[in-house]
Amino acid sequence: MTRNFLVPHDFTEVGDSAVKQGVYLAMATQSTLSLLHIVKSDKYKAEAEAKLKEIKLKTQQEHPTIEVKLYVITGDIFSDIGKTAEKLKSSLIIMGTHGAKGMQKVFGSFAMKVICSTSVPFMVVQNNAVVKKLEKIIFPLGIQAETLQIMGFASTLAKAFHAEMHIIGEKHSDAKFANKTKINFQVVAKQMASNDVPYKMELLESGNYLTRILEYTQKVNGDLIAIAYWNESVITAFDRFAQNILTNDLNKPALIINAKQVGSPYF
Numbered sequence: 001m002t003r004n005f006l007v008p009h010d011f012t013e014v015g016d017s018a019v020k021q022g023v024y025l026a027m028a029t030q031s032t033l034s035l036l037h038i039v040k041s042d043k044y045k046a047e048a049e050a051k052l053k054e055i056k057l058k059t060q061q062e063h064p065t066i067e068v069k070l071y072v073i074t075g076d077i078f079s080d081i082g083k084t085a086e087k088l089k090s091s092l093i094i095m096g097t098h099g100a101k102g103m104q105k106v107f108g109s110f111a112m113k114v115i116c117s118t119s120v121p122f123m124v125v126q127n128n129a130v131v132k133k134l135e136k137i138i139f140p141l142g143i144q145a146e147t148l149q150i151m152g153f154a155s156t157l158a159k160a161f162h163a164e165m166h167i168i169g170e171k172h173s174d175a176k177f178a179n180k181t182k183i184n185f186q187v188v189a190k191q192m193a194s195n196d197v198p199y200k201m202e203l204l205e206s207g208n209y210l211t212r213i214l215e216y217t218q219k220v221n222g223d224l225i226a227i228a229y230w231n232e233s234v235i236t237a238f239d240r241f242a243q244n245i246l247t248n249d250l251n252k253p254a255l256i257i258n259a260k261q262v263g264s265p266y267f
Contacts, residue, residue, distance in 0.1 A: 002067075004032040006090040006120075008081050011037070011051055013127055014096030019055065020130045021123065021253065022094045023063050028134075028160045031091065032067045033059070036084055038075050048072045077110075082118025092153070094123045097246060111246050115229060121153045121257040123224075129251040131223045134161040137255075138222040140213050141169045141188065143180040149228040149259040151191050157255070158197045163223070165192055165199040168216055171206050210244055218250055225252055228259040 007022045009015035022033050035056060037048045052070045059068050071088075073080060085093050097111045115122050137158050141147050158165050167188050172178040185201055192199040204212040217225060229242045246254050 002032050003029060003091045004034050004069075004088060006034045006036055006081070006085045006088060006093045008036045008038070008077070008093070008095050009052065009055060010096075011048075012096075012098075014098055014125075016055075016096075017125050017127050017130055018094050018096035019059060021125045023059065023066060024130070024132050025092070025094065025123070025157075026066050027063070029157075032069060034088055034090065035068060035070045036081065037070075037072050038077050038080055039072065040074070040076075042074050045072050045074065078113050079117050081114050082120060085118055085120040090120055092121055092123055093118075094125065096125050096127065098127070112229075112243055115256060116258055119258055121150065121255065123253055123255050124246045125253045126247065126251045129253060131253055134158070134163040134223045136220055136222045136224075137163050137165050138213065138217050138220075138225045138252075139165055139167045139188065140209070140225070140227060141167060141181065141184045142209075143172070143177050143184070144230075145184075146230045146259040147228050148184060148187055150226045150255060150257050151188055153257065154226040154255055155191055155195045155197050157224075158192075159195055163197075165197050166216075166220060166222060167192075167199055167201045168213065169201075169203050170209050170212070171203045173206070210241055213245075214248055214250055217248075217252060222252065224255055226255040228257050230259040 005022050005026055007018050009019065026033050035052055037052050039045055039048050049072045052072060056068045056070050071084065095111060111124050134157060137154055139154055167185060169181045169185060172181060204216060225245055227245055
């Protein structure tokens with residue numbers, strides 16, 4: 001069965017960026033693109049289908065080797081993007097984000113709310129921040145086992161693009177935390193070696209981990225940051241770390257998965 005990537009489109013430039021990113025990923029992995037638009041009422045369906053057909057036509061004219069399908073459904077973006085991806089057995093959801101602006105800085109980006117609704121991994125793309133070729137994927141680890149959940153998806157992309165994985169962690173003076181980091185490094189190294197993915201490992205100096213991650217990404221000119229998301233809090237929007245990765249100031253796309261819902265591999 002052909003792998004497919006779901007691209008929600010809201011008829012903005014951000015949606016166009018997600019489609020462009022989807023095209024490059026689809027070409028590298030021989031996958032199908034499934035374009036999705038969600039309307040609040042059936043009365044808007046015909047107009048939405050016409051717009052989405054234009055986007056499909058333009059995409060196929062520019063990239064005739066890629067199969068593009070389209071879906072217009074009535075529903076809610078916070079639940080039905082994930083449901084559609086699961087129904088289509090999508091390997092990845094590629095979604096644009098307008099960033100965390102205004103009140104979103106307080107209550108969380110819309111992207112985080114959608115990501116929390118499904119176990120399907122996401123690639124979140126900021127406007128006009130499309131990466132044509134992935135050469136370096138940044139994979140920050142923590143001491144928690146959940147940080148490993150994105151490993152399989154990240155290594156698959158790395159192999160498809162012949163990219164190098166940069167596995168980074170934070171230095172800990174506490175022996176217990178340092179040992180957990182070491183164990184996680186060993187697990188990822190084994191996975192990369194089994195997939196024939198080249199990799200580098202580095203421990204970052206202690207401090208603000210988010211700042212250190214972005215500094216490292218900028219230093220090595222990384223193309224993508226891959227993280228797993230989980231939060232025991234009922235109000236998941238207050239997880240500043242994940243949100244700030246998605247809307248990072250470097251405008252790097254982020255690969256992210258809801259670790260708490262992972263139950264089966266999608267790649």
